[in-house]
Amino acid sequence: MKDLDISEVAKQTGIPASTLRYYDEKGLIRSIGRRGAKRLYDPSVLDYLALIQLGQTAGFKLTEIAGIFGPDGPQIPRDALRDKAAGIERQIRELEVVRDGLRHVAECSAPSHLECPTFRRMMRLAADHRRRHGE
Amino acid sequence: MKDLDISEVAKQTGIPASTLRYYDEKGLIRSIGRRGAKRLYDPSVLDYLALIQLGQTAGFKLTEIAGIFGPDGPQIPRDALRDKAAGIERQIRELEVVRDGLRHVAECSAPSHLECPTFRRMMRLAADHRRRHGE
DNA sequence: ATGCAAGTTAAAGTGAACTTGAGGTCAAGC
DNA sequence: GCTTGACCTCAAGTTCACTTTAACTTGCAT
Numbered sequence: 631m632k633d634l635d636i637s638e639v640a641k642q643t644g645i646p647a648s649t650l651r652y653y654d655e656k657g658l659i660r661s662i663g664r665r666g667a668k669r670l671y672d673p674s675v676l677d678y679l680a681l682i683q684l685g686q687t688a689g690f691k692l693t694e695i696a697g698i699f700g701p702d703g704p705q706i707p708r709d710a711l712r713d714k715a716a717g718i719e720r721q722i723r724e725l726e727v728v729r730d731g732l733r734h735v736a737e738c739s740a741p742s743h744l745e746c747p748t749f750r751r752m753m754r755l756a757a758d759h760r761r762r763h764g765e
Numbered sequence: 766m767k768d769l770d771i772s773e774v775a776k777q778t779g780i781p782a783s784t785l786r787y788y789d790e791k792g793l794i795r796s797i798g799r800r801g802a803k804r805l806y807d808p809s810v811l812d813y814l815a816l817i818q819l820g821q822t823a824g825f826k827l828t829e830i831a832g833i834f835g836p837d838g839p840q841i842p843r844d845a846l847r848d849k850a851a852g853i854e855r856q857i858r859e860l861e862v863v864r865d866g867l868r869h870v871a872e873c874s875a876p877s878h879l880e881c882p883t884f885r886r887m888m889r890l891a892a893d894h895r896r897r898h899g900e
Numbered sequence: 901a902t903g904c905a906a907g908t909t910a911a912a913g914t915g916a917a918c919t920t921g922a923g924g925t926c927a928a929g930c
Numbered sequence: 931g932c933t934t935g936a937c938c939t940c941a942a943g944t945t946c947a948c949t950t951t952a953a954c955t956t957g958c959a960t
Contacts, residue, residue, distance in 0.1 A: 636937075647937085648919055656917095666926050667938045677888050678879075684891050687856060688863040692917070698870075699878060711871035718864040721822060722857055728823040729853040735833075736846035743834060744813075753812050756819050772906075782907085783949055791947095801956050802908050827947070 633662060633670040643679050658682060658696050688718055727756045768797060768805040778814050793817060793831050823853055862891045 640647045653659045654669065659678055661669035678699075685695040698706055731752050740746035775782045788794045789804065794813055796804035813834075820830040833841055866887050875881035 646919085649917085651938085652918060667924095668926085668936080669938090677885070680891055681888050684859060684863055684866075684888075686917095687859045708871045711867050715864050715867040715871065718860050718867065722860050722864070724819060724822045725853050725857050725860070728819055729850050729857070731819075732846050732850040732853065736843045736850065750812070753816055753819075756815055770907080781949080784947085786908085787948060802954095803906080803956080804908090821947095 632673060634673060634675070635665075636669050636671070639671050639675060639679075642676060645679060653679075653682070653692075656692060656696065658692060689721070724756065727752060767808060769808060769810070770800075771804050771806070774806050774810060774814070777811060780814060788814075788817070788827075791827060791831065793827060824856070859891065862887055 634642070636647045636650055639645070639650055650659070651669075654661060659671070659675050659682075662672045663670050681699065682692075682695055685698070686692075690698075731749065734746075734748055734752070735743055738746055738748065740749070743749045769777075771782045771785055774780070774785055785794065786804075789796060794806070794810050794817075797807045798805050816834060817827075817830055820833070821827075825833075866884065869881075869883055869887070870878055873881055873883065875884070878884045
């Protein structure tokens with residue numbers, strides 16, 4: 631009897647019960663049964679929820695996540711997946727710029743950041759990058 | 766007369782005019798004046814819009830972006846900025862996992878990805894990572 | 901002067917991802 | 931067997947970031 635009730639899942643993942651019910655309703659997770667009216671989850675749901683959060687970090691919609699890892703495997707063609715991976719690669723590059731920008735802003739105290747040459751150069755780079763690889 | 770009207774800004778950035786008006790209304794950008802009723806923008810708005818998009822990629826809300834680079838510089842304490850940078854650093858790590866995961870899914874054709882050992886290992890790593898560094 | 905494309909406003913609508921609230925159910929402990 | 935508290939459903943509400951619509955105004959070409 632190692633099945634988890636909704637509050638146990640909530641406690642272990644930090645995801646509110648209301649959200650878990652919402653995911654359940656949307657078909658992103660699936661309870662293994664009920665005790666009375668109460669949902670019971672297999673522990674594997676924890677891995678699955680980690681996957682969902684990861685997908686969200688990457689900017690996937692819930693419906694896309696459900697589509698990729700739905701009840702039975704992905705229906706997504708390989709090319710689309712490779713494209714997605716490339717998109718995330720670009721996103722990583724942009725985040726590196728933001729990270730460096732924030733670090734710079736935290737240190738350098740020019741009167742306004744928009745006047746700091748280092749900062750402007752970073753912005754220019756980012757704009758160019760965005761221009762080269764579609765938005 | 767190198768000022769830009771709204772459609773020029775839209776064309777050069779790819780951002781719809783409706784969104785530019787929305788940003789204007791929200792105080793994220795500011796027109797340098799009007800010709801008749803029509804907004805005119807300084808070319809620097811292009812850099813500024815690149816910055817906004819960059820901020821969005823990093824998951825900042827529009828109000829946060831306005832707060833950091835509002836009319837006059839950031840009011841955000843250095844520590845908060847460093848924390849943000851660290852958060853983005855984590856986000857980058859997670860995106861690397863997603864990128865690798867997608868690439869893997871694109872190649873390996875196990876019956877279901879949830880059964881592929883490589884994939885499960887990646888998920889576990891991600892979950893651990895998320896557990897160590899708050900959500 | 902007239903017509904019209906391209907702008908304007910204000911308000912309402914959209915979609916995604918949740919959250920909240922009211923009222924109901926049920927297994928467990930006293 | 932009755933209360934209690936954790937869970938349930940279903941509908942409505944919230945936030946964010948826009949988009950759409952309807953009705954109005956204006957600079958510019960004819």
